[in-house]
Structures are given as C-alpha cells and as structure tokens.
Amino acid sequence: MNHLIATPLYAITDSLLIPGEALFAGVTAALEGGCRLIQYRDKSGNNAQRLADAEKLLNICQGYDAQLIINDDMQLAKAVGAHGVHLGQDDGSPTTARDYLGANAVIGVTCHASLPLAQRAIKQGASYVAFGRFFPSNTKPDAPPAPLSLLTEARDLCKPTPIVAIGGITLENGAKVLAAGANILAVSHSLFAAADIKRQARAFIQLQEKVNQR
Structure with missing residues (x-):
C-alpha cells in the first residue's frame, strides 16, 4: 500500500484543454520535464475513447x-492496469477501491477543505489525500475555496500520508502551497496550457x- 512516487508535480489531464493527439503529446512533454505522476x-462519457486513451x-x-x-x-483503472484511481467523495471508498484494484494500487481521495474527511480516508487505506481549491480554478471554477492554513494543519494530522493540493496552482503561488504543508502540487491548466x-x-x-x- 502507498506505493506513490514521491514527486512535487501531479499532472492532471483535461480533455478540453488537450484533446485528441494533443493529450499524448502534452503528457509526453510533461514526463520529459520530469513529471512522474499523471492523472487521466x-x-x-465516451467509454471506448477513454479506454483507448488510458491504454495509450x-x-x-x-x-x-x-x-x-x-x-x-x-x-477503467482495472481494465487498463493503471497504477491506481483518484476518488471523489461520491466515487466509492478507499477500502472498496483497494479490494478491487489490489494491495499495491495508489488510491487518492478528494477531501475538499475537510480534515475529518481526510482522516477517514486515511483510516480506509488512502495512499494520499487531496485538498482544494486554494485559488480560482479553470478546471473546477465552482469548487469551494480552502485556506492555505488547512495544509499546515493537515501536515501534522495526516502524516505520513502524502498531501496533494489542487486548484488554481501556478508557478507564482506553488512554492507558497508547498511551504504551507503540501507534498504534491496537482496542476492542470497551468501546466498543459503552457507554450x-x-x-x-x-x-x-x-x-x-x-x-x-x-
């Protein structure tokens, strides 16, 4: 359990931002830049396309x-043999996911701005917990905001489980997020919209x- 690659960058793909073949070129470029954690x-809702994309x-x-x-x-994670799955609060429990995907699967959980949700996810076997959004987000503009102080609290309460921060993170504010307590920055638009x-x-x-x- 918790076989998560230790990396400060977690690249989140966006089918609207990098559609079609641009998806594979964008992910390849991120990997060439040193990223070692990709979320598809x-x-x-196009299941055939999603299967083909995930396999590639x-x-x-x-x-x-x-x-x-x-x-x-x-x-989909099981069908393609992916390394794991990221779960929203309505996508099932980490316990269920681990039973389904195996002991070595990476199981991430969205916890919004809630430390109790994070603690519950950790007890259920989450490999990492994700908090956010911390800044205005192109990917999730309607997501409720979270204060950076949440990361400082989580750093102590969630240790040693890695903490992922998501939502409007850029090169300009990313260091502040890491210093506040995040281990990993989840980034979509600020990465894949770059020249x-x-x-x-x-x-x-x-x-x-x-x-x-x-």
Missing part, C-alpha cells in the same frame, strides 16, 4: 517509470528545491 481525467497513456508512462492514476473510475510543457513541468518540480533552500 476525462468527463466526456499507460504505455507512455511506463516508458518513463511514471504512474498513471485514473480519475473517478475504478473499472512549453516540458519546461513548465521542470519549473514546477524545481519549486520544491526552492522551498527546501529557504
């Missing part, structure tokens, strides 16, 4: 020793070094 997120992404990730996590869909995704990924990863040097 596609809300289109897994093959790409394996070439970089990276992990592929599937958003919200345990069945040079490879360089952007590298810059996000280097934020951790800057925080460590303070």
